[in-house]
Amino acid sequence: MHWLGSPPNFYRFAGALRPWLMAVALVGAVVGLYGGLVLAPPDYQQGDAYRIIFIHVPSAWMSLFIYATMAVAGLAALVWRVKLAEVVAMECAPIGAAFTVVTLVTGSLWGKPMWGTWWTWDARLTSELVLLFLYLGVIGLYNAFEDRRRGARAASLLALVGIVNLPIVHYSVQWWNTLHQGTTVDFLDPARSSIAPSMLWPLLVMALATHLYFFASLLGRARTGLLSLESGKQWVRILVDGQPAQTTGAPT
Amino acid sequence: MAHWFAMGGYAVYVWPAYAVFFIVLAWDWFAPALRRRRLTRELRGRLARERTRNARAARAEVST
Numbered sequence: 001m002h003w004l005g006s007p008p009n010f011y012r013f014a015g016a017l018r019p020w021l022m023a024v025a026l027v028g029a030v031v032g033l034y035g036g037l038v039l040a041p042p043d044y045q046q047g048d049a050y051r052i053i054f055i056h057v058p059s060a061w062m063s064l065f066i067y068a069t070m071a072v073a074g075l076a077a078l079v080w081r082v083k084l085a086e087v088v089a090m091e092c093a094p095i096g097a098a099f100t101v102v103t104l105v106t107g108s109l110w111g112k113p114m115w116g117t118w119w120t121w122d123a124r125l126t127s128e129l130v131l132l133f134l135y136l137g138v139i140g141l142y143n144a145f146e147d148r149r150r151g152a153r154a155a156s157l158l159a160l161v162g163i164v165n166l167p168i169v170h171y172s173v174q175w176w177n178t179l180h181q182g183t184t185v186d187f188l189d190p191a192r193s194s195i196a197p198s199m200l201w202p203l204l205v206m207a208l209a210t211h212l213y214f215f216a217s218l219l220g221r222a223r224t225g226l227l228s229l230e231s232g233k234q235w236v237r238i239l240v241d242g243q244p245a246q247t248t249g250a251p252t
Numbered sequence: 253m254a255h256w257f258a259m260g261g262y263a264v265y266v267w268p269a270y271a272v273f274f275i276v277l278a279w280d281w282f283a284p285a286l287r288r289r290r291l292t293r294e295l296r297g298r299l300a301r302e303r304t305r306n307a308r309a310a311r312a313e314v315s316t
Contacts, residue, residue: 038256049259049262051262106272186270213277223288231298
């Protein structure tokens with residue numbers, strides 16, 4: 001853990017791991033989408049419209065999972081002031097925002113044929129929209145600071161405060177009367193899951209693929225972030241230039 | 253194939269949803285690559301300028 005905290009070590013490790021994560025994610029996406037779009041039967045109530053579930057639900061899970069990851073990294077950034085934790089927390093935000101946008105748009109495209117409306121201000125949809133604003137707030141606050149390390153710590157604090165929204169998104173379908181359907185997959189009590197195995201396995205494979213994709217994307221972004229933050233350091237000079245920096249004055 | 257593509261009449265909702273998923277994630281994947289290329293170019297330029305400056309300073313030192 002300590003070894004990985006050092007930027008040059010992390011840079012090399014992430015660079016080696018990333019292609020493998022992405023490769024498995026792509027294979028998973030192909031398998032999952034084949035299972036979801038071709039093998040799984042149409043839903044008896046929703047026909048083929050339900051097939052949006054195979055991207056909508058994994059994206060929604062990612063929107064929450066990435067937020068939690070960002071908050072944990074943000075906490076580490078605030079407590080220990082580790083550069084790597086700051087970079088990881090800040091690079092989570094755009095990926096999380098991307099998945100939240102996907103969740104909202106695919107949900108809207110699913111809602112129109114099923115509910116007859118693109119959008120409604122119900123608890124699940126509104127709290128997911130708040131999640132998007134939290135991500136955008138973190139990105140905006142981070143960019144508002146001249147000193148990027150101070151910006152990262154300020155934005156980490158916002159990320160930590162916003163964590164109250166996560167249980168609200170998750171439990172909104174139980175706490176309030178909502179148009180949104182209830183939980184489809186119950187991990188704590190699989191017997192309560194209201195989904196056939198032929199539909200469940202593609203969903204879980206897609207969930208795995210999106211998780212791996214997230215880690216691959218995060219590692220790539222964090223590498224670039226570190227490169228930028230450490231641009232004056234010797235390891236970056238060697239990496240970019242192929243040779244160490246010369247000291248000022250006469251060359252020896 | 254055409255039957256499959258029709259998605260039981262829901263093609264206009266299903267396919268745009270999948271398109272959004274892939275377009276947004278493609279943006280997420282390729283935008284940092286562009287940022288990275290810009291950054292490396294910038295750093296390389298900065299190092300090159302530094303080197304010429306150092307070389308000039310060294311020459312000046314020799315001539316005095």
